[in-house]
Amino acid sequence: MKIVDLSRELYHRTPNYPGHSAIIHGMWKTHEESFADGGKVHGLASMYFAMPDHGGTHIDAPLHFDKRGEGIDQYPLENCIVPGICIDLRHIAPRAEITPADLEAAVEKSGHPVPKGGTVLLCTGHHERTFPRKEYATENSGVNVKATEWLAQKGVVHFGIDSMRPGPEGPENLLVHKACFELGITHIESLCHLETLLGAGPFTFIGLPMKWRGGTASPIRAVAVFGM
Template identity: 75%
Template sequence: MKIVDLSRDLYLRTPSYPGHPPTFQAIWKTHEESFTESGNVHGLASMFVSMSDHAGTHIDAPRHFGRSGIPIDQYPLEKCIVPGICLDLRHIAPRAEITSSDLAAAVKKAGVAVPKGGTVLLCTGHHERTFPRKEYSTDNSGVNVEATEWLAKQGVVHFGIDSMRPGPDGKVNSLVHKACLDLDITHIESLCNLEALLGKGQFTFIGLPMKFRDGTASPIRAVAVFDM
């Protein structure tokens, strides 16, 4: 078995979606403090973390798209361990729309079918090109509504992308979010290291969310697992 980590690091002020709260991470108690204050012979350390439920690599809950959608604590875990493929879309220009024709051509080039009940990860090269510069939050390519509908018709439960939003920045991205609610699928944002999956065929994708009550999303440890 080989595991490929597809998750961004979480650290103090890691790039966050514009308008979302920043990620804070700090020492709550050092080993020395724990030993001095409590006399604990092991001097146990701990940290304090504050962040958005959309921090880092995360999955959007349907509740994020509309009030009728389920929150993340009700999202079926069966949809978090699924077969997946990765498509090479690095030739798409920054800020451009990825169309259904682009996806179909990428599937043909990959030589592997879209797994029903699975996921499709879109390697645009955006993270590799821009992270953690300011362009990371603005210059991504992304799917349009027609491409989102195409993915849903292939039977996926979600799709993922190596940027902070599924669509290009602006109105198209908002419409893609709404389309996901209407189509009963969701998406995963801020993936990384997707280049390592290209040309490797089908894998098992694992991305389990935290159980935030009524949450609109959750950070996940996203990985691709290959049988060796």
């Protein structure tokens, strides 16, 4: 069995979606402080973190798209361990819209069909090209509404992308979010290392969310498993 980690590293003030709260990670108590406080018996260090539920590699809950949607604590875990393929969209220009024709051609080139009840990971090369520079927050390509509909018609439960939004920056991205709600699917943002999946064939995708009550999203440890 081979496991490929597709998750962004989290650290203090990790680059984050504009307008969201910062990711904060710090030392709460060092080994030395804990040792002194524990009567010279225990020296157990601990840290703390604070972050938005859309921080790092994460999955959006339907509640993020519409107030009628379910929170992340109600999202079906069956949708978090699914068959997947990764397709190559690195030729799409920064900020451009990925169309149904682009998806269809990339799927055909991969040699593997879209798995019904599964996921499609979109390797745009954006993370590899721009992270952690400021361009990471703005220069991504992304699917348009028609492409989102195409994916839903293929039977996916979600799709993933190596940028911090599913669509290109601007109104189309907001419309893609709304389309996901209407189509009954969601998406995973801020994946990385998708290049390593290209040409490797189908895999099992695992990305389990934290159980935040009424959360609009959750960070996940996203992995692709081969030979499972």
